Amino acid sequence: MSGSGAPTIETPRAEGLRVAVIAAQWHPLITDSLVAGSERALAEAGVTDHKVVRVPGSFELPVAALHAARSGYDAVVALGVVIRGDTPHFEYVCQAATEGLMQVSVTTGVPVGFGLLTCDNDPQALDRAGLPDSREDKGYEAAQAALISALAIRSL
Template sequence: MSGDGAPALEIDGRGLTVEIVASQWHTEVMDGLVNGAVEAAKKSGANYRVTRVAGAFELTVVAEHLARQNADAIVALGVVIQGETPHFEYVCNSVTDGLTAVAREHVIPVGFGVLTVDTVEQALARAGVEGSVEDKGAESVEAALATALTLRELA
């Protein structure tokens, strides 16, 4: 499982704002990811807002907009499940490249909580729902906030 070796991060996010952008496809998976992200933001003491978008492809344009609004961190949550066509690769590549561009161009942490999986079962195992072995929503918030704190220290 990909979570092996993940750091245990304790984040003091007081005074930070994290924007959580989440797609709406695959409701059970997405509800788990969003719940994990919100709980991690609350636990850290960070301010947060959740914005829902249609699908994973739409995450990038909203992340770009939010990067221009002075958020300290952005977290993108979505799930893309392999199908029978190349659509999977196009969406995954576009979302990854788009979110990377937002992070680099605006020097803002973008937590990557977009699950790119072969099956719904793989997504549920990572969604932080009952029976999951990982909570990628929470991990994405923790990583983004930890990076925001590092950037503050370096400024």
């Protein structure tokens, strides 16, 4: 895991923003922690209008994110995890989810915080999940990215 080159980002004040958090259900220990990290960032930013929606897996994140973006949310946070296995599903799901989330953001103009972990194994995912022993909190970071991007777009 790299981690080098990561900027130091302060969570902005973002009162009044409406945020949808869309999270996959696979690997609940990890995804529940990603959701908790995201909600912590939203609370620190003063966001009180947010909704958490759970979808079956990471493949379903883009369609739910699209509906959230079209429903008037100012930002979407997409959270999930895909862990490499013995079949090529990893490449297909990761590519489809990543491209789908980018398409949602670009076509709707609503920022999507990318909190989809794409890991080779369970320890890598656990280390990014924001658990007490984790080195990173990608749920928190994805929410920060969505908020900062929404505020930047408003300033344009």
